[in-house]
Amino acid sequence: MFYNQKESLRLRLLICFILLSFSSIYAQEDILEALNEIAIVDQKVMMPMRDGIRLATDIYRPKSKEKVPIIFSRTPYNFNSWGDGKQHTRTAQRAYEAVKRGYAYVVQNERGRYFSEGEWDILGTPLTDGYDAFSWMKDQEWSNGKIGTLGCSSTAEWQMAVAALDHPSHAAMVPQSYGAGVGRVGEYFEQGNWYRGGVEQLLFFAWLYGVEHDKFKPRIPKGATQEDLIRISRFYDLAPENPRVDMSEALNHLPIKDILQNINGKREVFDKMVVRKPNDEDWYKGGLYHDNMEFGVPSFW
Template sequence: MKKYLLILFLLPLALFGQTGTITLEKLKEIAIVDHKVMMPMRDGIRLATDIYRPKNAGKYPVILSKTPYNFNQWIDGKEMIRQYEAAYDAVKKGYVYIVQNERGRFFSEGVWDILGTPTTDGYDAFTWISSQEWSNKKIGTIGCSSTAEWQMAVASLDHPAHVALIPQGYGAGVGRIGNLYEQGNWFRGGAQQMLFTSWLYSVQNDRVRPTFPVDITQEELIRVSRNFDLAPESPKVDWGLALKHLPVQDIIKNVDGPIGVYEDMIRRKPNDPKWYQGGLFHDNMPFNKPSYWFVSWYDVASTPNIALFNLLRDKSKFPKAADNQYLVIAPTLHCSFKRATENTIVGERSVGDARLDYDAMTYSWFDYWLKSEENGIKSKMPRVQYYTMGSNKWQQSETWPPMEAKATTYYLSSAGKANTRNGNGSLVLSPPKTDQADVFVYDPMNPVPSFGGNVCCIGNAIQGGSFDQQTMELREDILVYSTPVLTEDVEISGFIESVLYVSSDAKDTDFTLKLIDVYPDGKAYNLDETIQRVRYREGYEKEVFMEKDQVYEVKLSALSTSNFFPKGHQIRIEISSSNFPRFERNLNTGGNNYDESKGVIAKNKVHHSSKYPSRIILPMIKIK
């Protein structure tokens, strides 16, 4: 498990840097290496920091990466190679490279709280760094996932030395954006995303973890770090089995995991005040920093990530920042940009040659903002560079969605039996006149299993990516709706909205939706997926429960993709009430869900007619 965590840490570092082998000794040939610098915060807490700077005297710009993961230099040498490679590359290019542990992690003092770490820690780090004699007072931040999540909220504090950002796979730092109440990837549509359960098992600090004395010196830390790094060796867990445990609040306890922030977070609702007290970025916060955003189609949070990018381009709200936001969307899994190859396989689907020169992109961005080099990057760089699967090519646009994408509505229709791919569900351009509702039984004890998808950090429970869903579509609790075989080539690029008219005999339930590309041979590859907890259909400030058999309009959280559908393919959606363990099961009781062990079987219906126009709105581009 420790090795697994190190890989998670090293992924962000691998996003830029060399591919060769750089040892600490080789790094010292060009760099002054200063390990275990205890950087002071305003409240006296000190954060453990490694600093790599050019040997030649002078003032240099700084690249800062802050992480909750272990970077003790005395862990297995192979595991540190990529940090040294990133530092070597940065120093060689005239930068100071700094890696810092978050408050309360490993050698850093204080109490750690994922998503709740004070934003002032980042501000204070900028102040300390910019006051050093080797600093030119310009700092850029970079990182993926947990090394990205802190960047947006800290940027809102507008420290003068914080000049530019490169957040990658940054959904864990996105709180509320419009009607998306993700709260750091904890929710989608009001349902818990279970990735944090497995992730926190291995990452959260136990309340009884060992610590070093508060007055320990840098020299002592370097010495004792050879033997102690405060990294727990967590027993391996079969998360495919462990996540089935009920109640949800006891999952980590049930596998003898650490007692920490999970037990508090699992009780929060989507609009709990605690989400607004920590390090998440929300749409009411200021933002004034140039940012280069990196998103993946098969990551856990592509929609909220892109929604944040769009928000920051609003000149009325962010006049100073709007023209300095750029976006790249790759066809990869979480933080796997540089794993793209000549034949990039995501899950089991080939999406072609998806490579980009991320090193060049990174340093061109930092050279422009941190060194004031007139390299023309703003005129050369596409505002939005995105990869279209199916046609397997990089494209560019000034906006997202692309301006040529036209919203095209397809309505759900059937003769009352859309269950399974052998049913009669269809997607049509006009709503059916009469309602022949499709009915399925949702049993929380037998949920639809997650198969592939847009995930991260969930151990062995789910393999992310695109997989053939044909076997899954034989389940009676999955409704399948497909277009006729396409007679023209079309591209879907943008946000996919959906509205369902539903009823149930339960007080509360969920509805899930999955977008599928169906090939002529029947293979059905998933593109994106979403969920909506019906109790939050009127917003996340209140819960409104269902009355038996009353029909309700439910707007699901948006999906996102860019996919080419050649003629001969079909566009398909799947609808059900579970996608487990990607999302927690709704036990249908109307209770808290997190503290319940027994569920209620729900008889759920999807209605479709002129009165109940259940539909999906696709951003379609006709190919000339």
């Protein structure tokens, strides 16, 4: 009797899991259908930067002839992929809510991430990328020139940094769970929380194992058209597959500069950052916010 009850419980749990999985799939399909009903959808738009690099951008805007304000988010994460012939997007719900309220929603991959061209550097992509994106968006015929930024973590950090450039179209920002760019010990900044009191934080070592792109990764040829990218995105998303690693053991390796190399990790950003000191001038060449940078953009914290 006990065996039957246990098997019955397992069966019920399995059925619940299957139903939840299907409901998630249907929910994704429903929101995409609802979004297409109210929005003009323009994916894999290659937005040009001042140095010729193009950043992959998805644009969702109301089906209206009126000029609209923009909600803009720039991220290092993959927000639009395909699987089994179906599109999976992390941004459909947010885009739907924005468009429903009369905003255009624009989401973009950082330089060097997924279908965006160029080289990626954690919190080190040029501040000018944000500024150039604002300039491009304000000039679109459907834009009213007002841009609000939204995002969490690193997508909050770049908002604060680009706000210091004082672009006239940057009307407001919501930097959620920011904090990497603030804090210092004496005269030394903690450089994106890479340091805590002058000592590297192993948290970032583990994070980089998961998100870093190798310098020899496959790349989309420069000059690929929007149509090319939309077509091939059904088959390739350029996301790395990372073998599971016991980080509690991996992070005990010495010297620390070889931690990721020891677990066959990807090689690029980590190798540069792990040998930097807190006052290295390279920290100031990219888009990392430092709390001596002033800005006047209205903000919701």
